[in-house]
Amino acid sequence: MGNIVLEKVNKCFGDVEVIPSVDLDIKDGEFVVFVGPSGCGKSTLLRLIAGLEDLTGGKIIIDGVDVSDSTPAKRELAMVFQSYALYPHMTVRKNIAFPLKMAGMDQAEIDKKVEAAAKSLNLTDYLERTPGLLSGGQRQRVAIGRAIVRSPSAFLFDEPLSNLDAALRVNMRIEITDLHKELKTTMIYVTHDQVEAMTMADRIVVLQAGDVEQFGSPLDLYNKPVNRFVAGFIGSPKMNFATGKDAEEFNAHEIGFRPEHMTVSTTEGRWKGVVSVAEHLGADTFLHVKTENAGTFVTRSDGELNINYGDTVYVSPNTDKIYRFGADGLSL
Amino acid sequence: MARKVSIGRKVGFTALAWTLGCLMFFPIFWMMLTGFKTEVGAIASPPQFFFTPTLESYKDVIEQSNYMRFVMNSIIIAGGSTLLALVVAIPSAWSMAFSPTKHTKDVLMWMLSTKMMPPVGVLVPLYLMLQYFGLLDTRTGLVIIMMLINLPIIIWMLFTYFKEIPSEILEASRMDGAVLWKEIVYVLLPMALPGIASTLLLNLILAWNESFWTLNLTASNAATLTQFISSFSSPQGLFFAKLSAASTMAIGPIMVLGWFSQKQLVTGLTFGAVK
């Protein structure tokens, strides 16, 4: 079981309030991703759940038990750190066995579990090496191995893939997703990579300055952002915004429209502008269009588009895909 | 980084290093030499470099005093105080390195500042306290005093070594279910072993050679090798050969220890300096 509830969780470092008040209810077996800009408190929130930081206020309840004052050991969660945090003086075998040894399991049982975990993570050939002799990807797998052997009630990941190169990241992302499908254990995953968040999560928590802006499924966040911040944060390239007369026309203080919901034409359209950057990625083409009176917009069209730097174009948003915001930033 | 050093400079530096080394070693060498002379030979002028060595002084020294008792006392007091200090210092350094508060820096500075005070300043109060507890001239009393005297240095050294260890690794062990003592024993200590070993060695040497407290707080029962040497200086007048023989015997054990652990000492003491 791994149902994790946060009630009015508050955290201050000295006089600095990092997490004002967070309420969350993470269901058993759910894959939840925390995203948000750097410094918004993602790691702090995760470490509070782990028990590595003390709460300043509020409660954390795991499977109905208030663990607010419990040590990390008592919470029975497993964590994978960005730096892997393997024990450098122990072999891979001992690293993976460590949590079992701490739990006082007998040696034969430990060996069996370690072998099984190593096999599922392709680490069998490396069991007798120390972590210093492994590649980044292998170290990451050892860290995951160390987390899964103990069958914890939930896994916590803090940007586990950010030290890996792009190709390996994609592989590990899939491995972790597969792992979740197989184990069906609650996972909380911190990242600032949009793609990781959108592809892995059952539900995403968007944080800003320690506040939960929205908690919902990836498509919910994409289609129905509750406010301007979430709208601008989710989606890549970012949503375009316009104010003033353009917004008033839609009865809003500000309107937003995604790059993929815009049409580009050489003859007619809502805004006339000049292409300041043209990114031809093959499958897609991104244009940054500097309009005469509404700012710069980014558009996304298919790869065939034959428009280049310096060209004059007309861009228009698809009117049925417009997001409207009030003066307070909330969606209308 | 391979930097070209000219032959001339290499020779110059080597010569300088050897000269300094010899200068520092000479008094010890001379002392060892004098121990094998007769009392007359020891004060001969001009000094004798070539002479027929004799074990006369060593024989006298051993006959006149109970060398082994002093050695045992030195071992117990230096070793005991070092081990006891480590037991206290490891948790203290752990807490200062891994869960510092606003005042950690002040505490560290305060500890260091106790070493800036001349020890005579606290001699009388400490003497009276030991007397009150009946610990004057006892090994227990000396172990406690020596432990307290060297504690600041030990904590400082361990603190610097612990600082080098990424706290995430300790946090990982906490997540893996390690309680505090297991975290320290299974994770922190093995990782800090080189640092702990050199702290231990250095402190053994310091405690072995310490003379102020041992001379002032012991008379006979707990007297260490420093007492042993000094007993050959004043009451006997200037018996240089015997004094030299006694001194050589006093520093012998610690020199042997230092010799065999020099590699460990150097790596430990330069730990962190060269990354």
Ligand SMILES: Nc1ncnc2c1ncn2[C@@H]1O[C@H](COP(=O)(O)OP(=O)(O)OP(=O)(O)O)[C@@H](O)[C@H]1O
């Ligand atoms: N031990 C600490 N003492 C004081 N302030 C801290 C401490 N740890 C974190 N903070 C502050 O809390 C805020 C949130 O930090 P946190 O590490 O949770 O951010 P984050 O969202 O994980 O950022 P990133 O994406 O860069 O990892 C930051 O402003 C940081 O400076």
Ligand SMILES: [Mg+2]
């Ligand atoms: Mg972080």
